[in-house]
Amino acid sequence: MIDMLTIKDVRTTYSIMKPYMIAHRKAYIGLFLLLFVDIALTLAFSWFFGDLTDAAIHSQFGRMKWLVPLGGFLVVVSITSTYLTTLWETIATNGVKRDFSADVFKHIMQLPGKHIDDKHSGDLLAHFTNDIHNLDGIIGSSLIHLIKLPFIYVAVFIYLLQISWKLALVCVLVAPVAMVSGVIFGVMLRTNNRLIQDLVAQMNVLLNETFSGLFVIRSFLMEKFIFAKYVSRNQELYALELRNAKLRGWFYVGSQAAASFTFLISLCLGSYYVSDGILTVGALLTFINLVNHLVYPLTELAGQWAGLQKSVSAMERIFKILDIELESVSLPEAIPYKPMLSSIQFQDISFSYEGQKPVFDQFNLQIPAGKVVAIVGLSGAGKTTLFHLLQGFYLPQVGTITINGHSTASLTVSEQRSLFAHVSQETVLFSGTVRENLQLAKPGITDVQMIQAATVAGIHSFITSLPCGYDTEIGERGSKFSGGQRQRMAIARALLKDAPILLLDEGTSALDSETEYHVQKSMEKLLHNRTTIVIAHRLSTIQNADLIIVMDAGKIVQMGRHEEIIRQDGLYRRLYRLQSEKGVPSDGHSFDTRVV
């Protein structure tokens, strides 16, 4: 049962890897041909030893004269073959790995949002640091050996039959024992390897989380707990590796025993045949030289099979990802839009995250073109989810989102995402320079545009105060910047994207009141010719918005301008009063964003 499954898995694996291997067919064909050269060399060398010995014993100098250069020729062929095998194996294996890992990477970039939620970044990382390296077993040396071993077995057996059929048949008796033990150990090794791969992936998750959250760990004094967790996983890995080594150890002991037993039989029986004149000394030498090839292909076959199984189980983990349907056919790219005013409509939207209770049920909302619309509401009301749906990170189960009368379902991912510039709750910057981070907003951004956006976002003077200005490295995820500086970088990046719709999710929450005021003032003129949707917790910042939408548990409970809804006895007034009492500024620095 287990083996049937294995063969099916191997077949699936090869059907997926086939196009990659075909792309490197020249190297594979070369390796396949060299395989026969290798078999021929094995037989030729054994024959050479035997024949040279017999020629020496019988003082046949004439024969020795042409045997010696022939030996030299065999050595040259052997060296060339070894060199080419190494070279072509590297070309084939690394070529396939390069292409396959690029495709896996591309696939992950295009996974739909709901599948990204299930995957841990450490787990995804393990596919590249661990799983793909295990490919060797199915595309490299294991594959070549698996093909070679049956050929060499048959070739050697036929050759040995010709030397002494009795001796060859006696030696072949060991075959069933070697094969059965090989298969049993192969299955045991596969199970163990699966456990090792899963554990390595879990350890990657732990390491990833630890190193990205070192300060939180320190603040909560979690060092001992995390360390103990790591030590325990490490110990588990050690135990599994040890079990693996023992299995392999027993497996090699078995193969060694079978090989020594066969060697002894052929030596003892062969010596008897020599003394009886049935075999020459040279023929016995040739036989003894070759007899190991009757044992090792059988045990090795199982060993290579185990290597292949290790690769197959690593690939199974990757295939689970490759099986997921993608949200776009190719990698999305920015499409430049001419300045335009875009209206947005949510029509009868029902949406829930995978396996969660609905966030929206029959939700309707009309956002007029060119206005500043603010969304407020309690935590978990669904504000950020609206942004996710707008950008197509998640698709509604029911209903339509239309932008300027076009359903988003009719837009490509590139078209849809190019419509929006988004400043999210959590600012993500990438390692690299300030310039690189800003320029990734859109291809072809000039220095002048970059400085203009940074000035509007209130970060230009800080950037110029850095040691290398715009060429300063910002550290991993922008770790050398403060929260407010990171947010201003995100605002500058969004402005540089120059999209028709600006989405600000708590876009200025990390700024102090004064900076927030200046940033908002500078942004006012940029908001012309754009539709802006702001999610804000600080109600002071949205008093001048054209429309305020108040949401509660996925429903719109109030809608209108500040002056209108503050008069109503509702959630907005409650929130507003609460913030005023708490001392959150409710007047003064307001977001004057009306389009005039």
Ligand SMILES: Nc1ncnc2c1ncn2[C@@H]1O[C@H](COP(=O)(O)OP(=O)(O)OP(=O)(O)O)[C@@H](O)[C@H]1O
């Ligand atoms: N990726 C996700 N998977 C599952 N559930 C989610 C996911 N993101 C949000 N939710 C749930 O959906 C609901 C709406 O979340 P959302 O982030 O849209 O709220 P919000 O109004 O933006 O809240 P906040 O003001 O706290 O940011 C919440 O109950 C939340 O737990």
